[in-house]
Amino acid sequence: MPQNLPLSYIELSEKNLAHNLTALRAEARPGTKFAFAVKGNAYGHGQNEIVRMAEPYTDYFLVNSIDELRLLRAVSEKPTFLLGYVLPPLLPEAVSLGCIFGVFSLAQFSEIEKAAAALDRKQEVHIACDALLGREGFQEADLPAVFAAAKTAGHVAITGMYGHFANIEDTTDFSHAQKQIDAYARMRKVAEDAGFGGLETHLSATSGLLTHEKDTGTNSIVRLGVGAYGMWPSEQLKRKFTKRGLELLPVLSWKTHVAQVKVLAPGMTIGYGLTYKTQKETRTALVPQGYADGFPRILSNQGMVLIGGRRCPVVGRVSMNMFVVDATAVPEVAEGDEVVLIGAEGDKSISAQEMAERSDTINYEATTRINPLLPRIIV
Secondary structure (H helix, E strand, C coil), rough: CCCCCCCEEEEEEEEHHHHHHHHHCCCCCCCCEEECCCCCHHHCCHHHHHHHHHHHHHHHHEEHHHHHHHHHCCCCCCCEEEECCHHHHHHHHHHHHHCEEEEEEHHHHHHHHHHHHCCCCCEEEEECCCCCCCCCEEEEHHHHHHHHHHHHHCCCCEEEEECCCCCCCCCCCCHHHHHHHHHHHHHHHHHHCCCCCCCCCCCCCHHHHHHHHHHCCCEEEEEEEEHHCCCCCCCHHHHHHHHHCCCCCEEEEEECCEEEEECCCCCCCHHHHHHCCCCCCECCCCCECCCCCCCCCCHCCCCEEEEEEEEEEEEEECCCEEEEEEECCCCCCCCCCCEEEEEECCCCCECCCHHHHHHHCHHHHHHHHHCCCEEEEEE
C-alpha cells in the first residue's frame, strides 16, 4: 500500500468534472446560465473539493442549507442559491453570507424581509412555484398575494421564479411534464401581469436540460446536478444521448485496502446472522468499510468490489465498518492491496449505477450516503 494514501478514501477526477460540465453546456441554448447543485455534500463527492474544481465552469452554486452555505463561503464568493428552509433566527447570518433564497411561503417571505431590513440589505429571492409537483412552492392561485407583498417590501427583491419537473427522466410519457410546462408558463404570466417581467426562470435539472431546454425551453437558468457528476438521470436518457455522442464520465471513485486475507475451510459461516456458508475452501479478503461509511447493508451477499482487476462478491452481512468478500479469483491477493468499491481497475469497473441497482435505489443516493469524513482526494 502506498505510504501517502489513507486507508479508505474518495478519489475525484478534475478532468472528468470539467468534461461533464463542458459537454452539458453544449446541450444548452447559448446564453443559458448554470446553477451547479453541490447540496448533499456535492452528492457525496465532497462539497468544497467540487466547488474549487467547478468554479470556472458555472454561474451559480446551489445549496440546501445554511450549514452548506457557511462551508461554501470558505472557498467561493460565487452567487449561490439557498433553496432549503432556513429557521428565522438564522436568516440574518444567511443574508450576511450572501445568497439567493428560494421562497415558498408568505411567512418565509416576511421573515426574510425582517432579516434584510435589520441589516439594511437588499435581499434577492426566487419564488418557488408548485407547478404540479405537489411539493414545496406556491400554487398558481397563491401568486398574486406574493407579488402584492413584494411591492410593499423594502428589502426583498424578487429576481426569479422556478419549478421542478416531477417525471421527465425515466419515462417516455411526457404528458405530465407538458402539463407542468403549461402550468409554469401560466405562473410566469401571473408574474408579468403583476409587473414582475424579465425574471430569471428555471425549471430543469439535468434531465430537463436534455429533454426540454435546448429545443423548446425558454428558461434562463438550468440547475445542473447528477449529470455533472458523470451519472445519468435514467437508463432511457443514457441510451438516447450516448447514441447522439454525449459522454458523461464518472467523477468519483471509492477506494480502500485489504485489511486481512485468510482461507476458510468448507462449511464455515461468515459474519453476523450466519447468512453465508462456504461450500468449498475459500480465500477471503476483509474490506474495512461498512454501512457507517455508506456501503449499504442491503449489499450483504450481493454486492461486488474489484481487487486486482477482478470482481469479488460480498459474502456474509455487511457490518458497520467492515465486510468480507470471496477473493478466490485473486490468488495473489495480499493485505494492503487496493479495493475498489466504485470505480475502475484494469478493464473492469463498478459504477454508482450498478451499486444503486443492487441496492434498489438511484445512483446519486448511492454516492450521497458516502460518509463525509472519508478523505476526498483530487486527481
